[in-house]
Amino acid sequence: MKKALLIILGLVLAGLVLLPFLWTLATSLKPLSEVGKYPPEWISPHLTLRPYRDMFFYLPFTTYTLNSLIVAFSAMLLTLAIGSLAAFAFARFQFKGRGLILIVFLLSQMLPGASIIIPLFQLMQKVGLYDTRLGLVLVHTALLLPFVIWLLYGFFQTIPREVEEAALIDGCTRMQALRLVILPLALPGLGATALFAFLGSWNEFFFALLLSSSDSTRTIPVGIGLFVGEYLGIWNQMAAAAVLFSLPPLLIFLLARKTFVTGLMAGAAK
Numbered sequence: 001m002k003k004a005l006l007i008i009l010g011l012v013l014a015g016l017v018l019l020p021f022l023w024t025l026a027t028s029l030k031p032l033s034e035v036g037k038y039p040p041e042w043i044s045p046h047l048t049l050r051p052y053r054d055m056f057f058y059l060p061f062t063t064y065t066l067n068s069l070i071v072a073f074s075a076m077l078l079t080l081a082i083g084s085l086a087a088f089a090f091a092r093f094q095f096k097g098r099g100l101i102l103i104v105f106l107l108s109q110m111l112p113g114a115s116i117i118i119p120l121f122q123l124m125q126k127v128g129l130y131d132t133r134l135g136l137v138l139v140h141t142a143l144l145l146p147f148v149i150w151l152l153y154g155f156f157q158t159i160p161r162e163v164e165e166a167a168l169i170d171g172c173t174r175m176q177a178l179r180l181v182i183l184p185l186a187l188p189g190l191g192a193t194a195l196f197a198f199l200g201s202w203n204e205f206f207f208a209l210l211l212s213s214s215d216s217t218r219t220i221p222v223g224i225g226l227f228v229g230e231y232l233g234i235w236n237q238m239a240a241a242a243v244l245f246s247l248p249p250l251l252i253f254l255l256a257r258k259t260f261v262t263g264l265m266a267g268a269a270k
Helices: 002-028 050-058 061-092 098-108 117-126 133-157 161-169 174-185 187-203 206-210 220-225 235-255 257-269
Strands: none
Touching: 002 235, 050 061, 050 235, 061 098, 061 133, 061 174, 061 187, 061 220, 061 235, 098 133, 117 133, 117 206, 133 187, 133 206, 161 174, 174 187, 187 235, 206 220, 220 235
């Protein structure tokens, strides 16, 4: 009886989580004239895929998708490269101010984006990175680094020091031990962290909106907002764009779910 109740509760919670996505999917298959229909209908009698076609004509959504992929993957790789080195140093070395720096990293995640956008905007303009993909990559990397360092710091601490010391005795340098021994052992944690970093950059809207002003650099979250104008909202095309926007993270998660779950369990064990 208890197991059946838990299953029912799980199904109810899953339904509540999926409900907004299912409504978005249903809206993306409706003609615009039926989107605001009252009472609303889940399944339109005139189902159509035209919103998925028209969204690419109304806005350069192919460019937005390419921008999002480039920025998200670049920020993920750069964050992992820098974050793994920093996290390894924090996990293995004792130095003055180590604990304070980690706390500062943690506190930095509590700052609202609006508190730093003005100096960041001015900096991007001064160095010529405003309205560029590189500028977005660097900003997303800076935003994600504290979280990535904290996450990888926990994973590296789960790896016994004796493994690294054995590699050093065998003649490896510290960097060789990291590259050949530590990183392969931390692969599940790196996979989980990479997925979090990708999603963090892929979903970011605030800085992408304020640091880009042309279609050549806008990402998908910013592009979706452009479907709503002053006098008209093209809601079915916006819903179609939102559905397509959710597909890459979903596919990545399905392909890497074992690594992701293993990484989370390793972090939880720590």
